[in-house]
């Protein structure tokens with residue numbers, strides 16, 4: 456599969472190389488394609504000695520999620536985000552968690568839609584989404600669309616988030632620093648050999664770019680996917696921890712994230728939670744002040760506590776976050792100490808709870824499983840662009856409603872506590888919805904995942 460080259464436009468960040476080739480200067484790979492050839496990422500190529508970008512505005516369906524899906528815990532906890540993911544990647548990690556969209560050769564074109572920057576911003580505004588997130592595959596290869604749309608979003612007061620492996624040159628990164636508020640960076644390892652062998656990239660440029668962000672005033676959190684047999688040993692983990700502590704600073708929140716077998720690395724199990732706990736312990740010992748575990752649903756262990764009186768400020772369970780003891784200025788309500796949380800949101804924004812009404816006409820039952828605590832709900836049929844959906848936690852007397860408006864056909868639903876057994880979703884419109892299990896955060900499910908064919912969901916119409 457190669458990318459559809461319709462609606463291409465001239466790329467930024469390139470230069471002529473010789474009379475037959477151009478040199479792309481967006482990422483450190485510096486591909487030099489000849490006429491009619493594309494670079495390593497598969498989405499930028501040479502046409503008549505001009506570098507073109509083939510993915511401008513081409514995206515997976517815009518998806519409403521929460522900021523915690525992006526390994527961000529200290530910025531607007533619980534905020535709604537609009538996740539935009541495109542296609543292609545400047546790396547090829549053997550363990551990629553989004554390989555069906557990051558690797559162009561595996562792409563299903565039917566997943567792709569086209570958006571303008573104005574349409575993306577309008578979806579945020581109409582659906583009251585507070586943060587626009589560039590995520591899933593890697594936004595580096597979408598630079599032109601990301602920069603233009605982020606600039607427009609900020610004009611509307613919408614915050615912008617960039618989730619990336621950060622294999623990027625400094626000039627495009629400097630452009631992003633003008634428009635991006637929050638960076639969530641995935642550091643794979645501190646081993647040059649690891650990067651070369653397992654990502655087909657290089658470590659040095661990633662570290663340089665991370666240090667560049669750390670010196671800016673932008674919000675930064677760093678995560679490491681902990682992959683059994685590849686980077687989960689003590690030396691690997693402590694080397695990464697010590698580099699973060701000394702080069703980025705102990706106040707940068709760190710996330711150790713569980714891996715699910717994917718792409719070319721399927722011969723191992725999911726990461727054992729005790730390995731994440733051990734990594735977290737070493738990071739805290741090294742002085743890093745906020746360390747979290749990702750892709751696990753635990754009670755209490757991922758909360759943010761007041762550094763002075765230890766009162767819980769934000770409670771977390773899986774992808775669900777609830778502000779419990781924080782005022783609008785980010786101060787602990789118990790002792791008045793400043794917290795590390797930036798832009799804490801009004802507690803009342805978190806959910807539009809209502810006293811239980813009757814379920815609407817059409818219903819989906821979603822039962823959480825130990826390995827599946829969140830799903831994507833996807834509109835599959837129906838013309839009604841605006842829909843009101845009601846969600847009732849099974850066994851609970853309360854419900855919450857969400858209005859889905861124009862342009863938003865996919866959104867996330869996640870378990871809210873260890874007592875949450877499942878959700879009844881109901882609606883009255885003629886739209887039809889389907890459910891795809893979400894294995895991990897920042898994962899874009901495209902099919903029922905292997906091992907989950909027996910999806911624990913029942914559909915009831917009428």
Ligand code: SF4
Nearest residue numbers: 479482485486494496
């Ligand atoms: S962005 Fe793509 S074409 Fe440009 S140097 Fe990187 S991999 Fe090559």
